[in-house]
Amino acid sequence: MILILFKLQKTRVEIYEPLQEHFPDLAPSQSTVERWYREFIHGNFVLEDAPRSGRPNISHNEENVNEMLDLITKDPHITYAQLEYETELSSGTINIILHEEICVRNLCARWIPHSLNLQQKISRI
Template sequence: MASNISQSKSDLTKRDFRAMILILFKLQRTRVEIYEYLQEHYPDLVLSLSTVERWYREIIHGNFVLEDAPRSGRPNISHNDDNVNEMLDLTTKDPHITYVQLDYETE
């Protein structure tokens, strides 16, 4: 079973870690114990103690929602495959292209 866990570590999302924090909270673990557990079992994880503490506080205040809250504003569209490929093509054709030129070419 341990091999299944190690294979799926890269597939874990923020939602998964929030769920683990919620479960460990319900098992009456402290913030530090939860952080140490996550660091022990997921050493490559970039999750700070302050993040664990923030999610822990949310749980204490009754927020058991595992998903990110919706945010207002324009959606981030800069990291889709089409945009990445377009930028790659432009920079491959002209490695000295400026940000202003890239902005103009991709409008």
């Protein structure tokens, strides 16, 4: 939206005010609008993030997710410490995999799915 208004030759204020008016909760701050405006003035119209330095996250992959799923399927009472030992992953990575990928939670020291499928519901009755 900022780029479109910039190409329509609007000023920083003419870009910022309509954004605040139409998207009060979602609009970027004035400093963000000014930063993008400066980028556009200098001819930088690339909207994607630039590559960043640092180590990529290689531990949060499909292989580790499947391994974790196998472990909690075999032993629903397995602990974080045991998962760390078996998978050699950090507790933070284990937490992300369990709660965001596999969607399980620990209830009464047993890993159970957040939501049950139809077959699981029938087996509980």
